Amino acid sequence: MAGRYFDEWQVGDTVAHAITRTVTEADNLLISTLTHNPQPMHLDAEAAKASEFGQILVNSCFTFSLVVGVSVTDTTLGTLIANLGFDEVRFPKPVFIGDTLHFESEAMAVRESSSRPTAGIVTWAHRAINQRGETVCTMQRSALLHKKPT
Template structure:
């Protein structure tokens, strides 16, 4: 069996920080598609004339797209093939707006971890995910609790 690229519970000590390699530039098309697919009629995301009259002067990227992108950017290095389930999100914030054309990069920190009481083959890890734009400004952060697989007992090398 090929080892998944995500990390097992044992590989996620408290305090570990992972800089995620993949970045993503958010386009106008991304924002319009996501906003309409999720049935969000907020004109700040869809109506250029409306948005021009706001304090921002232009349309902003839907914050739910920003949050989804933040978590998605973390998958390859953290949870791909090793996640059992997402357990919840908390402390979500968007300190700066994201605009069309912004390029987002992310980092994640392990803030807590514990053995699962009901599943001896798994543990619970809380990540703090942080997204930054191309200027290094923090644009989103959240805490995510995840049920993570432990390393298989007879681990094979890849």
């Protein structure tokens, strides 16, 4: 089991996730079509070229999902009861096809569950950073985790 139990988290704990990912055209096309998102900025190279960005923008749903997915191994794998919510999702810089992203998570809050004595809630700040050192996605995620078995 790679994730941590509730009791193993403290505010300020930070994880630099080992997995990095270069975003491909296939990633962007797949998420856009799977979610029925016809935005020309994601699918039409000519429309995207005429925009202020000059190229296709990667669908932000992919970026969001990638941040969460990469964080799972080091945070909640095997210890999760439920994701409780995502807050303050931001995309301060665009992601382009060919960008390579790395990811960080920091525990921002840790508290006992008031209704489940064998569980607690951890809130992380997750970040994705591109190869230029630009933060491209930030969010907070709260999850209900099992406490370490006794």
